[in-house]
């Protein structure tokens with residue numbers, strides 16, 4: 001079974017509910033840069049340390065229909081977000097140091113001429129650090145793909161599952177797909 005751009009599922013962010021304790025307008029962006037990795041194409045690297053739990057940056061991009069597929073797309077606000085640089089180049093790790101979180105933000109508007117106060121909900125996608133990240137470290141997320149779409153993983157982590165596959169489907173992946181051969185470079 002091969003996997004290509006048209007049948008890759010979206011990455012799935014964790015949805016924050018209730019609303020995050022601070023507004024995105026007050027979050028300091030951490031600087032990152034895109035650079036070549038060893039054998040895994042482009043990756044995103046931290047230019048400064050990031051504390052565990054802190055937001056690394058907001059993921060901006062183009063909203064697409066729910067059935068849109070690409071190697072970069074992320075489930076977002078009931079549709080799909082095709083991320084812009086730099087975060088479209090986030091690589092997978094079976095032991096990631098970051099995760100996508102979907103913020104649900106409720107803006108309150110003051111009442112006018114005795115009307116009830118109005119509120120409006122918007123959604124933003126953010127990259128958060130799962131643990132302390134050092135300057136220069138590559139930022140990674142768990143793609144969490146279903147086993148049908150799994151491809152061999154080259155993340156190099158001691159916790160590597162062998163497949164880019166969500167943890168709760170790894171058993172069924174191994175039963176159906178067998179052990180991956182991580183030493184074969186499928187690109188060459």
Ligand SMILES: [Zn+2]
Nearest residue numbers: 094153155160
């Ligand atoms: Zn891995």
